[in-house]
Amino acid sequence: MRVAVIGASGQLGADIVLAFRDAGNDVMGLGHADIEISDAESVKSVLGAIAPQVVINTAAMHHVEQCEADPAKSFAINGIGTRNLAQVCEAGGTYFLHISTDYVFDGAKGQPYVETDAPRPLNVYGNTKLSGEHFALAACSRSAVLRVSGVYGTHPCRAKGGMNFVRLMLKLAAERPELRVVDDEILTPTFTVDIAQQVLRLAESGATGLFHGTAQGACSWYEFASAIFEISGTTANLQKARPGEFPAKVSRPSYSVLDNAALRKAALDVMPDWRDGLTRYLKAIG
Numbered sequence: 001m002r003v004a005v006i007g008a009s010g011q012l013g014a015d016i017v018l019a020f021r022d023a024g025n026d027v028m029g030l031g032h033a034d035i036e037i038s039d040a041e042s043v044k045s046v047l048g049a050i051a052p053q054v055v056i057n058t059a060a061m062h063h064v065e066q067c068e069a070d071p072a073k074s075f076a077i078n079g080i081g082t083r084n085l086a087q088v089c090e091a092g093g094t095y096f097l098h099i100s101t102d103y104v105f106d107g108a109k110g111q112p113y114v115e116t117d118a119p120r121p122l123n124v125y126g127n128t129k130l131s132g133e134h135f136a137l138a139a140c141s142r143s144a145v146l147r148v149s150g151v152y153g154t155h156p157c158r159a160k161g162g163m164n165f166v167r168l169m170l171k172l173a174a175e176r177p178e179l180r181v182v183d184d185e186i187l188t189p190t191f192t193v194d195i196a197q198q199v200l201r202l203a204e205s206g207a208t209g210l211f212h213g214t215a216q217g218a219c220s221w222y223e224f225a226s227a228i229f230e231i232s233g234t235t236a237n238l239q240k241a242r243p244g245e246f247p248a249k250v251s252r253p254s255y256s257v258l259d260n261a262a263l264r265k266a267a268l269d270v271m272p273d274w275r276d277g278l279t280r281y282l283k284a285i286g
């Protein structure tokens with residue numbers, strides 16, 4: 001397949017490029033210097049020149065505080081940017097796979113969300129990503145949306161200054177006598193290499209519609225930190241933070257576990273347990 005990966009210089013995009021190349025595809029990785037997704041002309045001319053059979057979009061404005069401060073820019077990238085890509089894919093008969101987020105939910109369900117659960121985003125980021133999902137599915141007849149969560153990988157997260165939670169915990173463990181981490185926010189940490197394999201599987205199948213694609217299982221941030229130290233053999237004085245000890249500037253779901261129900265139903269779920277991904281990630285970073 002001739003594949004264009006948007007956001008290829010990012011944490012997830014870089015691993016998707018590798019996964020598709022390893023599987024023998026002709027892959028063009030596009031960074032922000034190559035394409036501006038909020039600009040319809042840029043999208044038309046860049047994708048027009050490549051004429052891909054598959055477009056995968058990982059590009060987003062996903063720094064939650066920055067989205068809250070600039071909702072128009074957030075919508076221009078996460079909403080209109082996705083529409084621009086979806087429209088060009090529709091015109092070219094191209095398969096479009098768009099990456100979305102667990103932050104489309106408010107967390108009130110308190111048990112794993114399936115694809116048919118009604119979204120209710122708590123912040124600008126979640127709302128603009130939800131608009132992107134609608135644009136992707138409505139504007140392109142051959143499109144799939146894959147919601148992921150708790151993403152970490154060996155390539156730096158561009159929007160978060162290159163840092164991810166695992167690296168931050170290992171850094172702080174070396175610097176601080178005590179580490180305090182919240183135990184009342186539940187998520188599913190997911191390794192980018194595993195998401196990339198899931199994206200590959202989905203694109204090869206040509207399946208369309210809305211899918212949840214996270215690792216199996218769930219944990220609190222405290223449990224995630226605890227597993228990082230246990231698996232890496234790091235000595236750290238880890239404590240549970242008191243409720244409200246780290247007040248967030250922007251509302252976020254306190255529970256955002258996703259059930260890969262649609263992938264399972266289509267016999268496409270290749271996601272391992274979150275601890276398995278973490279073990280391979282820690283090995284990869286040495």
Ligand SMILES: NC(=O)c1ccc[n+]([C@@H]2O[C@H](COP(=O)([O-])OP(=O)(O)OC[C@H]3O[C@@H](n4cnc5c(N)ncnc54)[C@H](OP(=O)(O)O)[C@@H]3O)[C@@H](O)[C@H]2O)c1
Nearest residue numbers: 007009010011012032036037059060062101151157158159
């Ligand atoms: N990270 C998480 O924890 C998490 C959780 C759930 C869902 N997600 C979703 O996963 C996806 C990938 O996240 P990530 O962690 O890989 O992000 P990342 O490391 O910040 O990478 C995003 C990439 O998109 C590019 N980009 C940003 N704005 C663009 C634009 N207007 N036009 C073209 N390219 C643009 C960035 O380039 P520059 O940096 O040069 O601007 C970067 O290459 C996103 O859709 C995000 O919403 C992430």
